[in-house]
Amino acid sequence: xxxxxEIEAVGMTMRFGAFTALDNVTLRVRPGSxxxxxxxxxxxxxxxxxxxxxxxxxxxxxxxxxxxxVEIKDPVDAQxxxxxxxxxxxxxxxxxxxxxxxxxxxxxxxxxxxxxxxxIRLTEFMSRMPFSVPLDRQVSSLAAGEKQKLxxxxxxxxxxxxLILDEPTSVLTPDEADKVLGYVRxxxxxxxxxxxxISHKFREVRAFADEVTVLRRGALAGQGRVADxxxxxxxxxxxxxxxxxxxxxxxxxxxxxxxxxxxxxxxDRSGYxxxxxxxxxxxxxxxxxxxxxxxxxxxxxxxxxxGQRRLIAGSMLVNGTPYAATxxxxxxxxxxxxxxxxxxxxxxPTLSVAENLAMRDFDSGRGVWLDRRRMARRALExxxxxxxxxxxxxxxxxxxxxxxxxxxxxxxxxxxxxxLLIVANPCFGLDFTAVRAIRDRIMMARxxxxxxxxxxxxxxxxxxxxxxxxxxxxxxxxxxxPVQEAQAAVLGRYMAGHH
Amino acid sequence: xxxxxxxxxxxxxxxxxAIRVSTPFLFVSLGECLTERSGRINLGLEGTLILGAMxxxxxxxxxxxxxxxxxGAALVGLVYGLLHGWLCRFKGVNDIAVGISMMLLGxxxxxxxxxxxxxxxxxxxxxxPFGWWSDSPQLQAALQVNVLFLIGIAxxxxxxxxxxxxxxxxxxxVVGDSTQSARALAIRPDRVRLxxxxxxGALAGIGGAYLSLYYPGSWNEGISSGQGLxxxxxxxxxxxxxxxCLWAALLFGGAGALGPALQSVGISxxxxxxxxxxxxxxxxxxxxxxxxxxxVIGAPGELNITx
Numbered sequence: 001x002x003x004x005x006e007i008e009a010v011g012m013t014m015r016f017g018a019f020t021a022l023d024n025v026t027l028r029v030r031p032g033s034x035x036x037x038x039x040x041x042x043x044x045x046x047x048x049x050x051x052x053x054x055x056x057x058x059x060x061x062x063x064x065x066x067x068x069x070v071e072i073k074d075p076v077d078a079q080x081x082x083x084x085x086x087x088x089x090x091x092x093x094x095x096x097x098x099x100x101x102x103x104x105x106x107x108x109x110x111x112x113x114x115x116x117x118x119x120i121r122l123t124e125f126m127s128r129m130p131f132s133v134p135l136d137r138q139v140s141s142l143a144a145g146e147k148q149k150l151x152x153x154x155x156x157x158x159x160x161x162x163l164i165l166d167e168p169t170s171v172l173t174p175d176e177a178d179k180v181l182g183y184v185r186x187x188x189x190x191x192x193x194x195x196x197x198i199s200h201k202f203r204e205v206r207a208f209a210d211e212v213t214v215l216r217r218g219a220l221a222g223q224g225r226v227a228d229x230x231x232x233x234x235x236x237x238x239x240x241x242x243x244x245x246x247x248x249x250x251x252x253x254x255x256x257x258x259x260x261x262x263x264x265x266x267x268d269r270s271g272y273x274x275x276x277x278x279x280x281x282x283x284x285x286x287x288x289x290x291x292x293x294x295x296x297x298x299x300x301x302x303x304x305x306x307g308q309r310r311l312i313a314g315s316m317l318v319n320g321t322p323y324a325a326t327x328x329x330x331x332x333x334x335x336x337x338x339x340x341x342x343x344x345x346x347x348x349p350t351l352s353v354a355e356n357l358a359m360r361d362f363d364s365g366r367g368v369w370l371d372r373r374r375m376a377r378r379a380l381e382x383x384x385x386x387x388x389x390x391x392x393x394x395x396x397x398x399x400x401x402x403x404x405x406x407x408x409x410x411x412x413x414x415x416x417x418x419x420l421l422i423v424a425n426p427c428f429g430l431d432f433t434a435v436r437a438i439r440d441r442i443m444m445a446r447x448x449x450x451x452x453x454x455x456x457x458x459x460x461x462x463x464x465x466x467x468x469x470x471x472x473x474x475x476x477x478x479x480x481x482p483v484q485e486a487q488a489a490v491l492g493r494y495m496a497g498h499h
Numbered sequence: 500x501x502x503x504x505x506x507x508x509x510x511x512x513x514x515x516x517a518i519r520v521s522t523p524f525l526f527v528s529l530g531e532c533l534t535e536r537s538g539r540i541n542l543g544l545e546g547t548l549i550l551g552a553m554x555x556x557x558x559x560x561x562x563x564x565x566x567x568x569x570x571g572a573a574l575v576g577l578v579y580g581l582l583h584g585w586l587c588r589f590k591g592v593n594d595i596a597v598g599i600s601m602m603l604l605g606x607x608x609x610x611x612x613x614x615x616x617x618x619x620x621x622x623x624x625x626x627x628p629f630g631w632w633s634d635s636p637q638l639q640a641a642l643q644v645n646v647l648f649l650i651g652i653a654x655x656x657x658x659x660x661x662x663x664x665x666x667x668x669x670x671x672x673v674v675g676d677s678t679q680s681a682r683a684l685a686i687r688p689d690r691v692r693l694x695x696x697x698x699x700g701a702l703a704g705i706g707g708a709y710l711s712l713y714y715p716g717s718w719n720e721g722i723s724s725g726q727g728l729x730x731x732x733x734x735x736x737x738x739x740x741x742x743x744c745l746w747a748a749l750l751f752g753g754a755g756a757l758g759p760a761l762q763s764v765g766i767s768x769x770x771x772x773x774x775x776x777x778x779x780x781x782x783x784x785x786x787x788x789x790x791x792x793x794x795v796i797g798a799p800g801e802l803n804i805t806x
Contacts, residue, residue, distance in 0.1 A: 076685045091683040094800060095676045096669070104669045105684055113664050 004161050004194040005066045005082060006031045007052070012061035014047050021047040023219045024061070029162070029211075031066075032191040034184070036209035036226070037198045038238055041401055041431040044218040045198045049164045052196075053078045053085050065162075084160025086151045088167050088429075094140035098133050098150055102157050125157060131183045144294055145176030152184065156193075165197040169204060170429055174459060175492060181208045200431060202231045214238055238432070247464070248440055251447045254467065255284035258420045258451035259305075263314035266304050268297065268475060274312065275300055275475030280453075282420065287442065287452040289466030290477070293495050294457045297475030302424050302455060306337055318420060336360070336418050340425035342409035349398035353390050354379035356397045357412045378415075386411035387437065403434025410441055414450075421445055424455040439465060459488060459495075473497045508637050508764050515641025516756015517749050518648055519714045523548065523706035523723075525651040525748035527730035528737065529658060530702030532744050534580075535734055536662065537695035538675035538688070538801030542598030543583050544703040545727030546605020547576045551707020553613040556718035560621035565712050568621065569647070572708035573701045579605060580700020584693035595803055602727070609720075616718045624713040645713050647705065651745070654702075658741035671695055675799035703727065725778070732781045736788060738797040754780045 007029045014022035022044045029035040039045045051058040054072035062069050065081055072078045075085070092101050103109050103118055119135070126132040133142070133150045142150065148168055155163055165184070169177035185208050187193040199205055205212055206226060214222040214237035222229075222237035261280040268275050275297045282288045292298055303309035304316070307325025316323050318333045325335070339345040347356045355362075358375045365371050379393035388407045390400055397405060406426065413421065423442065427435040442465055446452050455472075456462050462469055469486045471479040471494040479494040527544050534541045541547075551572035559568030583601055587594045627649075630642030662668035674681045674691040681688045710726075711718045733751060737743035758774035 075683070087683075089679070091677075091680045093673045093676045093680045095797075096672060100669055100672075104666070104673055107685065109666050109669075111666050113666060113669070115664060 004032045004188070004191055006064075007083070007162050007194060007196070008064040008067075009048065009052055010062050010064060012048060012051050013059050014044075014051055014056055015059045021218050022051065022058070025215065025218075025220050027196075027213050027220075027223075029194050029196050031194055032188050033210045034188045034195045034197065034208055036205040036212040037196055037215065038200075038205065038212055038234060039215035039221075040238055040433065041403060042217075043215040043238075045215055046166070047218070048215070049085065049166065049196065049198065053083060053164065079158060079160070082159060082161040083164075084155035084158060084162070085164040086148070086155060086166065086168055088170060090139075090147050090151060092139045092147060092150060092154070095138060097136055097138055098142070099135040101139060101150070102135075102154055105154050105158060126153075129153060129156065130186050131179075143176075145172050145180060148172060148176075148180055149183070152180070156187075161192070162194045163196070165195060167198050167200065167429075169199075169201065175496075177204065178207070184208070202234060205234070206231070216240055235432075247436075248443050248447070250443065250467075252285045252449065254286040255449065257281050258284050258319060259422075259453060260317040260320075261304075261314065262317070264304065264311050264316065265313040266300055266309050266311055268300055273475070277301060277304070277314075277472075277475060278477040280470065280477060282451045282453045284419070284451045285446060285449045286467040287446050287454055287465050288468050288470060289462035289483075290453070290455045290470045290472050291459055291462045291491055291495060292455075292457065292472035296473050296495075298424065298455050298457070298472060300475070301472065302339060302422070305422050305453070306339070331360075331364075334417055334419040336413040336421050338409055338413050338421065338423040338426055340428060343398060343402075343405045346409045347397050347405065350396055352394045353383070353388070353397050353400070353408060354393035357382050357393075357408060357415075360412055361416070382408075382411040382415060386441070403430045403437075406430060406434065406438055410438060414441060414445055418445065418450050420451045420453070422453045422455075425457060426454075427456075427458065427461060459491065463488070471495055506764065509760050511635075511637050511641050512760030512763055513753050513756050515637075515643070516760060517753035518641070518644055519752070520755040521748040521752025522645060522648045522651055522709050522714075523726055524730050524733060524751050525648070525655070525745060526706030526709065527703045527727050528733045528744040528748055529651070529654055529741055530576075530699035530706070531731055531734045532699075532737065532739055532741055533658060533671070533702070534692075534696045534699035535802060536675045536739055536799055537671045537692045538678065538799050539584075539587060539594050539692045539696060540598060540731070540803055541580065541583055541601075541696055541699055542595055542728070542731060543579070543601030543605060544598075544699070544730065545723060545725065546602035546609075547579050547700050547703040548707040548710070548723050548727040549609045550579060550605045551576050551704030552711040552722050553609040553616065553707075553718060555704075555708025556621050556711035557613065557616045559623075559708075559712055560616060560619055563622055565622045565624045568712055569624070569705055569708040572704040574704070576704020576707070577697050577701040579704070580697040581693065583700065584696035587692070587696075588689045593803070613718055613720070617720075620717075621712065623716055624709070626713070645709070647709050647713070651748075655741045655745040662741070672799075675801055678801055703730075706730075729777060729781050732785055735798075736784045739799060740797065751777050751780065 009027045012022055012025045025048055037045050050056045052063060054074045054077055063072060070081055099119065099122055102122060103113060122135055131149055133146050133153060139147060172180065181204060184195055188195055209226050212224060212226050212234065214234060216238060259282040261277065263279065264277040266275050266277060300309055304311060318335060323329055323333065343349055354375050357379045362370055376393055383390060383393060386407045388411065389404045397408060426438050442452060454465055463483060463486060466483050469481050469483055469491065470477050471491055473494060474497055527548055531541060531544055554575045555568040555572035558571035559565045583597060586592055586597050624645055626643045626645045628639065629644050630639035633639060662672060670686055670691055673684065673686060674688045678688045710722050729751065733747045734744065737747040754776040757776045758770055761770040761773055
């Protein structure tokens, strides 16, 4: 294997019109080192790596590979220099097998593919790697961790010696994340690979990275060896002077049962398997967290709760009476939802912020005409109250950043009188400040007596917010514990399906 | 043909009909399968089919060679497919809307240029008698198989192999499944779709030539009766798999032959209801295979109808 290269971005500046996205940033990744790139959303991390990979052409500044200046025209050109990138969204083709994905990515495969020979070559390649992925399985049937591993393997297979990982663990469980990063770490220590990893998570940076570069508002905010910095130092570099505050306290006692599932069963997405979901109760003034590895029936459970999927056995009750999640029922019983990826699942992306904020109650007035003035007034209140950063109530909601879309959706769902709030992965892909804000709102709702059901793949989030923790595995609720007695190791065992 | 009223004649006639009627279904659905695997729907294949029928018949009449007719129809279908693929490249253009307008346009062009060919008789495609071993005239008639049917079977096998084991096949599947991944692999999705649509058009053109040059074997304006559209439904039923397209085409062909078969054994009442069998089958299959709670298995991810 070739030696890992040294990569240096020198004085990178990127301007879009009058806006400076990246301001004179210099960053050096030593050969065979693991370098972390920290920063809030919009700090310029993506812009920097896109300049390195040739998606953008920097306004000024250059790139040195092993001390030689190179000009990268496009990502294909970057590939030729041994620079590869693993994107946040998977770029694997879901309906192709792992082997097919690797072969088609190579680009120089013959017109007719000799699968027997390719299989031998791929198996030989896999045997040299510190981790492997089943070659014959269709990518869509692989778990998120396996896909992430395959993305990294693909880059190595293509001969990349410098890898940019864009928040590689955002779709992984803590366990999977540690495994994947551990393998990458092993490759860097062996000198086969240099890595630049974009991250939000201090824990990962601390555990795996040698050096760290922090960006804030497009400029270099700090740089150094991870061992020399505390989490507080790194947070201060990321956030500047602003303070993210502390979590609100947990107050009040749980009240009467609001949501009850009894012996619930539903079909899964394929339609062929029955998920034995089981029993579940959420009381007023408590947060019940459902932990689980993604793809263990959480999506289907959410669909049952929102009325998009039929129960084939058992019952769903809200306030003691059967509930089918129709719009009228959810309004009468004051049930609100915050599904994951709200821009896709809870918003009309091209409608305005004000219209999206009014979706719960625009039809509650009299007559057929919309009260636009009231809508605008409500929107301004919510925008101020939930600190939604938007150009105005008339802006399309899809023009907002992820954190602000999430704030807007939560603002809508928590406005008015709420008795039950059902939330799925509310902080997925958000930065620090947004995560803090969303979690605080959920905790405040709980303290105000709302029954909250939190379905999340982030175990830290579950442990922080919940009063009681449930574990869902293979479509079934298999474990329940009060949060005071919850141990991550025990939960992890149930999440992995071992009882 | 003897007028033996025995009911055993019905399955034989259905078998023969399945082979005869299925060929255009087979070609159109293989073409559509190829196009849809690249992530685009060409609803204009009904128009291509009629255009192919007209041009095949016209060329056969003018040159005296049915083979030239078939090749000409393929070329016309190719060009018409290129037009569809080219129009869909533009931003904001919807492939389904383009397909519907091209279906109507194709029919219009075919009717306009086809007027002089309604009367004359063109040389027809020959068939191979596979029923020589039997002395039953019904069986002999049923086993008159056209070369195009055999080519169609070979083509289905070839396409299945191509999608699995060639770079072109993998490229088409990548483009059909994820435009984003294709771009990341430096594949140009528009160009792949352009040629997949063109090839699909050529196959539909051949299907059209079969209609006018073999069965029913003459050119008139009602020749296709919606077979091009049914072939699109058939591709969904076949789960975008060329080999399944073959079975599905045979099934649709058999259903289409049910009405004439019943009529031929002398059932004089209600048989016309069975002429509707293929349409009822299309509707029934689409309802039976769809579900609000189940994802469509095998559908290309970039397809407009499954997104």
